Amino acid sequence: DAGITQSPRYKITETGRQVTLMCHQTWSHSYMFWYRQDLGHGLRLIYYSAAADITDKGEVPDGYVVSRSKTENFPLTLESATRSQTSVYFCASSERGPSQETQYFGPGTRLLVL
């Protein structure tokens, strides 16, 4: 299906474990983004990518790692999960950016760290 997909949709993990959230888009958009959504904070940018092999930090990058070997995929890894990383994670993409065009969002991944 065309669009932007995220997997898994729900994830429960334990403190200290490594977790990878997947994001895939079918539009060949140049820019991709990872946000986390927490009550009272709205959406905060974790990392973004302007193209394959080009990534940059956002507002809250600590504890996260990203890669982008292919244009369509942008995985987010929590190297050693902490309870403060319990959140809803959204992936997004846009044709150009990082804030000059509409961003298209995936359905989100709800992560619980015990």
Added chain:
Amino acid sequence: AQSVTQPDIHITVSEGASLELRCNYSYGATPYLFWYVQSPGQGLQLLLKYFSGDTLVQGIKGFEAEFKRSQSSFNLRKPSVHWSDAAEYFCAVGAPFGNEKLTFGTGTRLTIIP
């Protein structure tokens, strides 16, 4: 750095009544402005955006917003709300050029009562 304020955390409106959601921004020049809507359990969807030109912009689902430079505002309006409009609404500010990221407000939750 740019910032966005949505002063209303939660608004309740009767079905069929008019709606106005407030958004104030801080940016040194004319920004790019966006309104997104998030239905429960979903990702964000663009309602409308302002880049330049006519300060009254029309969006999807019967929404409109007006850019007022003198008030640094971009309020969202709808003349008659429907029960399906119940959702969370996010205002966001971006930059017309450069590497500024999209900055989101903390959101306004809209409840519709019969």
